[in-house]
Amino acid sequence: LWRYAELLPLQESDKQLEAPVTLGEGWTPLVRARRLGKTLGLSRLYVKDESANPTQSVKARGMAAAVTRSLHLGTRVVSVAGTGETGTALATYAARAGLEAKVFLPRDTRPAFVKECALLGAEVTLVEGHWSEAVRAAEDRGRPHGWYNATSLAEPYRIEGEKTLGYELAEQLGWQLPDWIVYPTGAGTGVIAIWKAFAELAALGWIDPVRRPHLACVQAAGCAPLVRAFGAGAERAAPWDAPATIASGLRVPTTPGDFLVLRALRESAGAALAVGDTEMVADMKDTGRLEGIGVSPEGGAAVHAVRVLMSQGLIKSADTVIIVATAGVRMALDALQ
Amino acid sequence: LWRYAELLPLQESDKQLEAPVTLGEGWTPLVRARRLGKTLGLSRLYVKDESANPTQSVKARGMAAAVTRSLHLGTRVVSVAGTGETGTALATYAARAGLEAKVFLPRDTRPAFVKECALLGAEVTLVEGHWSEAVRAAEDRGRPHGWYNATSLAEPYRIEGEKTLGYELAEQLGWQLPDWIVYPTGAGTGVIAIWKAFAELAALGWIDPVRRPHLACVQAAGCAPLVRAFGAGAERAAPWDAPATIASGLRVPTTPGDFLVLRALRESAGAALAVGDTEMVADMKDTGRLEGIGVSPEGGAAVHAVRVLMSQGLIKSADTVIIVATAGVRMALDALQ
Numbered sequence: 001l002w003r004y005a006e007l008l009p010l011q012e013s014d015k016q017l018e019a020p021v022t023l024g025e026g027w028t029p030l031v032r033a034r035r036l037g038k039t040l041g042l043s044r045l046y047v048k049d050e051s052a053n054p055t056q057s058v059k060a061r062g063m064a065a066a067v068t069r070s071l072h073l074g075t076r077v078v079s080v081a082g083t084g085e086t087g088t089a090l091a092t093y094a095a096r097a098g099l100e101a102k103v104f105l106p107r108d109t110r111p112a113f114v115k116e117c118a119l120l121g122a123e124v125t126l127v128e129g130h131w132s133e134a135v136r137a138a139e140d141r142g143r144p145h146g147w148y149n150a151t152s153l154a155e156p157y158r159i160e161g162e163k164t165l166g167y168e169l170a171e172q173l174g175w176q177l178p179d180w181i182v183y184p185t186g187a188g189t190g191v192i193a194i195w196k197a198f199a200e201l202a203a204l205g206w207i208d209p210v211r212r213p214h215l216a217c218v219q220a221a222g223c224a225p226l227v228r229a230f231g232a233g234a235e236r237a238a239p240w241d242a243p244a245t246i247a248s249g250l251r252v253p254t255t256p257g258d259f260l261v262l263r264a265l266r267e268s269a270g271a272a273l274a275v276g277d278t279e280m281v282a283d284m285k286d287t288g289r290l291e292g293i294g295v296s297p298e299g300g301a302a303v304h305a306v307r308v309l310m311s312q313g314l315i316k317s318a319d320t321v322i323i324v325a326t327a328g329v330r331m332a333l334d335a336l337q
Numbered sequence: 338l339w340r341y342a343e344l345l346p347l348q349e350s351d352k353q354l355e356a357p358v359t360l361g362e363g364w365t366p367l368v369r370a371r372r373l374g375k376t377l378g379l380s381r382l383y384v385k386d387e388s389a390n391p392t393q394s395v396k397a398r399g400m401a402a403a404v405t406r407s408l409h410l411g412t413r414v415v416s417v418a419g420t421g422e423t424g425t426a427l428a429t430y431a432a433r434a435g436l437e438a439k440v441f442l443p444r445d446t447r448p449a450f451v452k453e454c455a456l457l458g459a460e461v462t463l464v465e466g467h468w469s470e471a472v473r474a475a476e477d478r479g480r481p482h483g484w485y486n487a488t489s490l491a492e493p494y495r496i497e498g499e500k501t502l503g504y505e506l507a508e509q510l511g512w513q514l515p516d517w518i519v520y521p522t523g524a525g526t527g528v529i530a531i532w533k534a535f536a537e538l539a540a541l542g543w544i545d546p547v548r549r550p551h552l553a554c555v556q557a558a559g560c561a562p563l564v565r566a567f568g569a570g571a572e573r574a575a576p577w578d579a580p581a582t583i584a585s586g587l588r589v590p591t592t593p594g595d596f597l598v599l600r601a602l603r604e605s606a607g608a609a610l611a612v613g614d615t616e617m618v619a620d621m622k623d624t625g626r627l628e629g630i631g632v633s634p635e636g637g638a639a640v641h642a643v644r645v646l647m648s649q650g651l652i653k654s655a656d657t658v659i660i661v662a663t664a665g666v667r668m669a670l671d672a673l674q
Binding site for chain 2: 023024028029030031035049051052053054055056091092093094095096097098112115116118119120121284285288289290291292293294328329330331333336
């Protein structure tokens with residue numbers, strides 16, 4: 001993603017970004033999905049396969065940027081509250097940078113993530129409760145010591161890193177943006193970031209200043225605070241009680257950046273919808289069987305969301321549609337029967 | 338890897354390769370490993386991180402090529418005998434191509450691989466015994482039906498795909514080859530392929546025609562037929578009885594391409610060495626902790642092999658050394674304590 005270094009505000013001055021913390025993240029494949037598209041009634045369906053990143057998820061982009069910034073600021077300890085992939089991504093880039101990593105995860109996080117964080121040398125704290133409780137624990141533990149807190153929306157640089165996904169989509173499509181981008185949404189950094197990317201590309205004159213894609217935010221039926229708020233026309237999303245879904249990345253009941261996500265969805269004349277676990281798994285299987293792409297439950301949710309938006313007439317068969325497959329399947333194989 | 342399409346003999350005529358079966362494999366990061374290198378006494382150590390491929394392993398390269406070829410030949414069914422990553426890779430590219438996939442795995446294969454193959458729509462047969470028995474089962478079942486058999490060394494095109502790793506190393510290093518390449522070796526397609534790549538690049542005049550890297554073949558202490566044969570000066574490797582190692586990719590007791598691997602090692606003035614499971618795990622942890630790279634046990638074995646070759650004086654501290662991390666860690670997290 002460092003091909004876009006000039007557009008990332010990570011250094012103090014105008015000089016070239018020195019020594020980014022990198023493992024080769026970004027520039028992931030944009031895969032044309034003809035066979036899956038056919039079953040959906042779409043001739044121009046693409047999967048943006050973020051599993052090609054280090055740590056097999058989109059989180060690598062944001063953490064590469066945030067850890068680079070924290071290193072330049074002179075931090076020695078970085079922390080994050082996450083639901084799995086986020087913790088792994090922080091542990092990865094902290095190790096790469098030679099920083100100490102503290103990862104706070106809900107106690108019911110898949111054990112494989114805890115193992116992976118430990119392999120990467122991170123200290124993991126399992127917290128009773130959900131993402132929101134882990135967020136509080138990370139804040140409470142880190143503030144007295146001045147740890148760099150890389151939790152979603154607690155700092156601005158993860159969004160800077162994640163916005164490169166928007167740049168890439170534009171560049172990979174020849175600077176013609178698609179009609180729809182369907183994005184699985186937990187805390188919402190991805191949606192905020194991609195919308196920022198398009199505003200910047202328009203300001204630079206690299207894309208049509210008016211025509212923007214519709215954004216669809218996809219959550220789980222068992223945890224859909226943004227979907228509920230979008231439907232109610234609200235500006236903020238109330239916390240979701242008792243979040244429950246196999247898609248751990250969507251098990252995010254409170255949304256600090258809710259107003260930014262909801263604003264982006266509305267500005268884009270977009271949509272927000274919730275998908276059940278059974279439907280996620282069914283579309284993980286279709287994506288695997290028809291395209292050879294192993295996506296996480298979040299990716300399965302995005303595929304199912306396309307089905308729903310087609311049936312509602314919002315997505316049309318001539319549209320160009322991007323599914324953001326935010327992570328690979330390997331940590332979620334237990335979700336399959 | 339299709340940047341090198343002109344050098345892949347996959348099409349009938351001289352015309353441009355039409356419609357390769359692709360998911361964006363190849364051009365994986367070559368990561369400078371300064372911190373790990375320092376603990377080893379090396380200032381120019383690199384990890385070629387093959388986990389950035391679809392299916393998180395180097396096997397994607399070979400399968401992309403073999404399945405492309407089989408599709409052009411008009412095959413409907415492709416099969417493979419493997420130890421895990423190979424099966425997953427075949428299932429992936431078969432699905433992508435719309436072909437039927439039959440995967441034969443030893444019964445003690447990690448269940449996650451079986452699940453992943455099933456997700457990708459492949460039919461999995463678990464075979465009593467080890468890799469060699471799975472190879473026989475794949476042959477026996479497929480021959481009457483004319484299945485395309487993508488087992489290592491049963492066809493030539495996987496080597497064609499895997500040789501692109503050698504091209505990439507040369508290109509990423511500015512056409513200056515390194516001093517040593519340390520390659521975890523099961524059936525040996527990787528070693529054969531990289532050696533072929535360098536011969537081709539020399540014939541094309543893209544690299545020094547004389548100076549070639551030393552190749553180090555790394556196997557497991559519990560299954561090291563090539564190491565034994567190399568040490569004995571033999572041209573063929575006798576089967577290994579009762580193979581046992583946590584590195585499933587190295588649990589390959591018979592080596593159909595033994596003479597090619599051994600020839601490459603000797604032509605390169607290289608080495609062959611076996612690494613114990615405990616040492617593999619220790620160096621998985623060092624690589625994770627010091628560089629933020631989660632490698633499979635095979636990768637851990639390669640790191641440990643560098644230590645041994647340093648202590649033997651074969652690798653010198655001024656040498657440029659490449660560790661081929663053939664797969665990511667996610668399928669082998671159970672190996673960690």
